[in-house]
Amino acid sequence: MTLAEAVLAAAKARGALLVTAESCTAGMIAAALTDPAGASSVFDRGFVTYSNAAKIQMLGVSEATLAARGAVSEEVAREMAEGARSRSGATHAVAVTGIAGPGGSEHKPEGRVCFGLATEEGTRTETVEFGAIGRGPVRAASRDHALRLLADSLG
Template sequence: MDLDALDTPALVAHLAERLQAQGRMMATAESCTGGLIAAACTDLAGSSNWFERGFVTYSNAAKTELLGVDAGLIAAHGAVSEPVARAMAAGAVARSAAQVAVAVTGVAGPAGGSPDKPVGTVWFGWSVDGAVQAERRRFEGDRAAVRAATVHHALRVLAGLLAR
């Protein structure tokens, strides 16, 4: 199946099939998307069979309190960083009944960017059965476009990881 050709609702349906076939539950840890990934997942009827919970951790304090992200890690690398995305994904699994998680932290704009982290920069973290990987992407467009692209990419990559 060509995951790149699927729109977000189709990706969610595909992901739901995979997770249910594998007997896995999913969690999300979201900052810049503010719960949009969880919303996309729960738009699908029957999502309680595979979607365990979503953490909206917009503030640094929420990342620490809800996901166990070390405040020192945030201080050292910034909230929009690989170490924080990885820790968010691992924390979502550790603090839920899920075996699979996706985490996103980024700069959706229009303000808040910097030379090393311009608007549109997003760090992703995925945890599947304890293996965590991360990726940095930069998306063009306004705030809504960056957030929509983030949701789609997070789900597309997770679907690909579950196909392995």
């Protein structure tokens, strides 16, 4: 059983409804969740908000938060997850925003990805430093980490 299949099975068992809010992964989490048959019973939608404007318009991320903390921050990941959950009615929202590369800066290096998970119990955030392992590997690792966050929250 794949990680996505495990998430779907756990969501079905709990009667959960899932939503994603993605920046650097650009829909990879939603794609993984909808690849297995039967996903429609627990997956509501995915928001791909690659630009700051999309984060503001689609998820209600605060311009002030973006200005103060930047798109790659736990604060923005929190607002993305909470916005996705409130705009969809889902029980579980996972959000991801990061720097897949190439590039980055001294303060926000390549491979830094911030995650948000909003559920009925509240919202939590975390940052993972995947390192400068390449754009594709950072995006894949981010997808898998987001799926693990969902799995853990449903377990």
